[in-house]
Amino acid sequence: MDKKILCAPSVLAANFTRIGEEVELIKKAGGDWIHLDVMDGLFVPEITFGAQMVSHIKKVSDLIMDVHLMIERPEEKIPAFIKAGADYITFHIEAVIHAHRLIQLIKEGGAKAGIALVPSTPVSTISELLPFLDQILIMTVNPGYGGQKLIPECLEKVKLLTALKEKKGYNYLISVDGGINKSTIRGAVAAGVDVFVAGSAFFGAEDPVAMVKEMKNC
Ligand code: DX5
Numbered sequence: 001m002d003k004k005i006l007c008a009p010s011v012l013a014a015n016f017t018r019i020g021e022e023v024e025l026i027k028k029a030g031g032d033w034i035h036l037d038v039m040d041g042l043f044v045p046e047i048t049f050g051a052q053m054v055s056h057i058k059k060v061s062d063l064i065m066d067v068h069l070m071i072e073r074p075e076e077k078i079p080a081f082i083k084a085g086a087d088y089i090t091f092h093i094e095a096v097i098h099a100h101r102l103i104q105l106i107k108e109g110g111a112k113a114g115i116a117l118v119p120s121t122p123v124s125t126i127s128e129l130l131p132f133l134d135q136i137l138i139m140t141v142n143p144g145y146g147g148q149k150l151i152p153e154c155l156e157k158v159k160l161l162t163a164l165k166e167k168k169g170y171n172y173l174i175s176v177d178g179g180i181n182k183s184t185i186r187g188a189v190a191a192g193v194d195v196f197v198a199g200s201a202f203f204g205a206e207d208p209v210a211m212v213k214e215m216k217n218c
Protein backbone atom coordinates (compact mmCIF):
# COMPACT_ATOMS: atom_id res chain seq x y z
CA MET A 1 0.00 0.00 0.00
CA ASP A 2 1.18 3.51 -0.78
CA LYS A 3 2.23 5.43 2.29
CA LYS A 4 0.04 8.33 3.42
CA ILE A 5 1.73 11.69 2.88
CA LEU A 6 0.80 14.34 5.43
CA CYS A 7 0.19 17.99 4.55
CA ALA A 8 1.20 20.72 7.01
CA PRO A 9 0.00 24.14 5.84
CA SER A 10 2.06 26.96 7.33
CA VAL A 11 0.18 29.84 8.92
CA LEU A 12 3.10 32.09 7.99
CA ALA A 13 1.27 32.68 4.70
CA ALA A 14 -2.14 33.13 6.37
CA ASN A 15 -3.93 36.41 6.91
CA PHE A 16 -3.23 37.07 10.61
CA THR A 17 -6.27 39.35 10.94
CA ARG A 18 -8.47 36.30 10.27
CA ILE A 19 -6.39 33.59 11.88
CA GLY A 20 -9.38 31.61 13.21
CA GLU A 21 -10.90 31.27 9.75
CA GLU A 22 -7.53 30.43 8.20
CA VAL A 23 -7.00 27.64 10.73
CA GLU A 24 -10.49 26.34 9.97
CA LEU A 25 -9.64 26.34 6.27
CA ILE A 26 -6.62 24.12 6.96
CA LYS A 27 -8.88 21.51 8.52
CA LYS A 28 -11.60 21.83 5.84
CA ALA A 29 -9.06 21.52 3.04
CA GLY A 30 -7.69 18.24 4.40
CA GLY A 31 -4.53 19.54 6.07
CA ASP A 32 -3.17 17.11 8.68
CA TRP A 33 -0.90 19.35 10.73
CA ILE A 34 -0.70 23.10 11.35
CA HIS A 35 2.85 24.30 10.79
CA LEU A 36 3.73 27.23 13.05
CA ASP A 37 6.85 29.18 12.08
CA VAL A 38 8.34 30.92 15.09
CA MET A 39 10.97 33.53 14.13
CA ASP A 40 12.91 35.70 16.57
CA GLY A 41 14.57 38.32 14.35
CA LEU A 42 17.99 36.86 15.30
CA PHE A 43 18.28 33.34 13.93
CA VAL A 44 16.34 34.66 10.92
CA PRO A 45 15.64 38.32 10.10
CA GLU A 46 11.87 38.33 10.61
CA ILE A 47 9.84 38.14 13.83
CA THR A 48 6.55 36.23 13.77
CA PHE A 49 4.86 35.06 16.96
CA GLY A 50 5.43 33.11 20.16
CA ALA A 51 3.84 30.51 22.40
CA GLN A 52 0.69 32.55 23.03
CA MET A 53 -0.31 32.24 19.37
CA VAL A 54 0.20 28.47 19.53
CA SER A 55 -1.93 28.21 22.63
CA HIS A 56 -4.77 30.22 21.03
CA ILE A 57 -4.72 28.13 17.84
CA LYS A 58 -4.59 24.93 19.89
CA LYS A 59 -7.86 25.97 21.54
CA VAL A 60 -9.71 26.23 18.22
CA SER A 61 -8.24 23.29 16.31
CA ASP A 62 -7.82 19.59 16.90
CA LEU A 63 -5.06 19.26 14.30
CA ILE A 64 -1.46 18.46 15.22
CA MET A 65 0.45 21.61 16.23
CA ASP A 66 3.81 21.42 14.45
CA VAL A 67 6.02 24.15 15.89
CA HIS A 68 9.12 25.09 13.88
CA LEU A 69 11.45 27.18 16.04
CA MET A 70 13.69 29.42 13.95
CA ILE A 71 15.15 31.01 17.05
CA GLU A 72 18.41 31.33 18.94
CA ARG A 73 18.66 29.66 22.35
CA PRO A 74 15.56 27.47 21.82
CA GLU A 75 16.23 25.81 25.22
CA GLU A 76 14.89 28.94 26.91
CA LYS A 77 11.58 28.91 25.06
CA ILE A 78 10.76 25.22 24.71
CA PRO A 79 8.91 24.94 28.08
CA ALA A 80 6.50 27.70 26.99
CA PHE A 81 5.71 25.92 23.73
CA ILE A 82 5.13 22.65 25.58
CA LYS A 83 2.73 24.46 27.89
CA ALA A 84 0.99 26.01 24.88
CA GLY A 85 0.13 22.52 23.60
CA ALA A 86 2.67 21.98 20.84
CA ASP A 87 2.58 18.39 19.57
CA TYR A 88 5.88 18.55 17.68
CA ILE A 89 8.67 20.95 18.60
CA THR A 90 11.42 21.27 16.03
CA PHE A 91 14.53 23.33 16.66
CA HIS A 92 17.49 24.07 14.40
CA ILE A 93 20.69 22.11 14.92
CA GLU A 94 22.59 25.28 13.88
CA ALA A 95 21.22 27.09 16.95
CA VAL A 96 22.29 24.69 19.71
CA ILE A 97 25.18 22.86 21.34
CA HIS A 98 23.35 20.39 23.58
CA ALA A 99 20.85 19.04 21.07
CA HIS A 100 20.40 15.71 22.86
CA ARG A 101 19.47 17.49 26.07
CA LEU A 102 16.84 19.51 24.20
CA ILE A 103 15.35 16.38 22.69
CA GLN A 104 15.04 15.00 26.23
CA LEU A 105 13.48 18.24 27.45
CA ILE A 106 10.85 18.16 24.69
CA LYS A 107 10.02 14.49 25.25
CA GLU A 108 9.84 14.82 29.02
CA GLY A 109 7.31 17.59 28.42
CA GLY A 110 5.14 15.16 26.47
CA ALA A 111 5.79 16.53 22.97
CA LYS A 112 7.55 14.96 20.00
CA ALA A 113 11.02 16.17 19.13
CA GLY A 114 12.27 17.35 15.77
CA ILE A 115 15.44 18.85 14.36
CA ALA A 116 15.64 21.12 11.32
CA LEU A 117 18.57 21.55 8.95
CA VAL A 118 19.14 24.65 6.81
CA PRO A 119 20.27 24.01 3.21
CA SER A 120 23.99 24.31 4.05
CA THR A 121 23.90 21.82 6.96
CA PRO A 122 24.63 18.17 6.17
CA VAL A 123 22.81 15.16 7.66
CA SER A 124 26.11 14.07 9.26
CA THR A 125 25.70 16.84 11.88
CA ILE A 126 22.82 14.90 13.43
CA SER A 127 23.94 11.31 12.83
CA GLU A 128 24.25 10.55 16.57
CA LEU A 129 20.74 11.90 17.18
CA LEU A 130 18.82 9.92 14.57
CA PRO A 131 17.62 7.20 16.99
CA PHE A 132 16.06 9.80 19.30
CA LEU A 133 14.15 11.93 16.79
CA ASP A 134 10.47 11.95 15.93
CA GLN A 135 10.83 14.35 13.01
CA ILE A 136 13.63 15.68 10.80
CA LEU A 137 12.72 18.81 8.92
CA ILE A 138 14.75 19.44 5.80
CA MET A 139 14.62 23.08 4.82
CA THR A 140 14.39 23.30 1.05
CA VAL A 141 14.88 27.08 1.13
CA ASN A 142 16.97 29.26 3.42
CA PRO A 143 14.70 29.88 6.41
CA GLY A 144 13.15 33.23 7.14
CA TYR A 145 10.58 33.90 4.45
CA GLY A 146 7.70 32.21 2.69
CA GLY A 147 7.31 32.20 -1.07
CA GLN A 148 10.87 31.24 -2.04
CA LYS A 149 11.97 28.79 -4.72
CA LEU A 150 12.88 25.23 -3.67
CA ILE A 151 16.58 24.30 -3.81
CA PRO A 152 16.43 20.83 -5.44
CA GLU A 153 19.82 19.68 -4.08
CA CYS A 154 18.33 19.66 -0.56
CA LEU A 155 16.24 16.65 -1.55
CA GLU A 156 19.43 14.56 -1.56
CA LYS A 157 19.28 14.81 2.24
CA VAL A 158 15.75 13.42 2.17
CA LYS A 159 16.98 10.47 0.10
CA LEU A 160 19.83 9.83 2.54
CA LEU A 161 17.52 10.01 5.58
CA THR A 162 15.04 7.68 3.88
CA ALA A 163 17.79 5.12 3.22
CA LEU A 164 19.12 5.38 6.79
CA LYS A 165 15.63 5.01 8.21
CA GLU A 166 15.03 1.83 6.22
CA LYS A 167 18.45 0.38 6.99
CA LYS A 168 18.44 1.07 10.74
CA GLY A 169 14.73 1.00 11.51
CA TYR A 170 14.56 4.58 12.80
CA ASN A 171 11.18 6.10 13.59
CA TYR A 172 11.52 9.74 12.51
CA LEU A 173 9.20 11.37 10.01
CA ILE A 174 10.96 13.29 7.24
CA SER A 175 9.49 16.72 6.42
CA VAL A 176 10.32 19.24 3.74
CA ASP A 177 9.77 22.94 4.21
CA GLY A 178 10.09 25.72 1.66
CA GLY A 179 9.00 26.12 -1.95
CA ILE A 180 6.74 23.08 -1.94
CA ASN A 181 3.96 23.35 -4.51
CA LYS A 182 2.17 21.28 -7.14
CA SER A 183 5.29 21.15 -9.34
CA THR A 184 7.90 20.41 -6.67
CA ILE A 185 5.97 17.93 -4.51
CA ARG A 186 6.61 15.01 -6.85
CA GLY A 187 10.39 15.15 -6.39
CA ALA A 188 9.99 15.40 -2.62
CA VAL A 189 7.67 12.41 -2.47
CA ALA A 190 9.97 10.40 -4.73
CA ALA A 191 12.83 11.20 -2.32
CA GLY A 192 10.80 9.70 0.52
CA VAL A 193 9.15 12.54 2.48
CA ASP A 194 6.41 11.80 4.98
CA VAL A 195 5.22 15.37 5.60
CA PHE A 196 5.27 18.45 3.40
CA VAL A 197 4.89 22.01 4.62
CA ALA A 198 3.06 24.38 2.28
CA GLY A 199 2.72 28.09 3.00
CA SER A 200 2.15 30.21 -0.07
CA ALA A 201 1.04 27.23 -2.18
CA PHE A 202 -1.76 26.50 0.32
CA PHE A 203 -2.96 30.00 1.17
CA GLY A 204 -2.47 31.21 -2.41
CA ALA A 205 -4.43 28.32 -3.91
CA GLU A 206 -7.68 29.05 -5.72
CA ASP A 207 -9.04 25.74 -4.48
CA PRO A 208 -7.12 24.57 -1.40
CA VAL A 209 -9.25 21.41 -1.07
CA ALA A 210 -8.29 20.24 -4.56
CA MET A 211 -4.71 21.32 -4.08
CA VAL A 212 -4.19 19.35 -0.87
CA LYS A 213 -5.82 16.29 -2.40
CA GLU A 214 -3.67 16.48 -5.52
CA MET A 215 -0.46 17.03 -3.57
CA LYS A 216 -1.12 14.26 -1.05
CA ASN A 217 -1.85 11.78 -3.81
CA CYS A 218 0.80 12.70 -6.34
C1 DX5 B 1 10.33 29.45 5.97
C2 DX5 B 1 9.36 28.68 6.81
C3 DX5 B 1 8.37 27.94 6.02
C4 DX5 B 1 7.47 28.79 5.16
C5 DX5 B 1 7.28 28.05 3.88
O1 DX5 B 1 11.39 29.90 6.72
O2 DX5 B 1 10.00 27.76 7.66
O3 DX5 B 1 7.57 27.08 6.82
O4 DX5 B 1 6.22 29.05 5.71
O5 DX5 B 1 6.66 28.87 2.98
P1 DX5 B 1 6.46 28.47 1.47
O6 DX5 B 1 5.70 27.18 1.45
O7 DX5 B 1 5.73 29.62 0.90
O8 DX5 B 1 7.83 28.30 0.86
Ligand code: ZN
Binds near residue numbers: 035036037068177197
Ligand atom coordinates in the same frame (compact mmCIF):
# COMPACT_ATOMS: atom_id res chain seq x y z
ZN1 ZN C 1 8.68 26.20 8.70
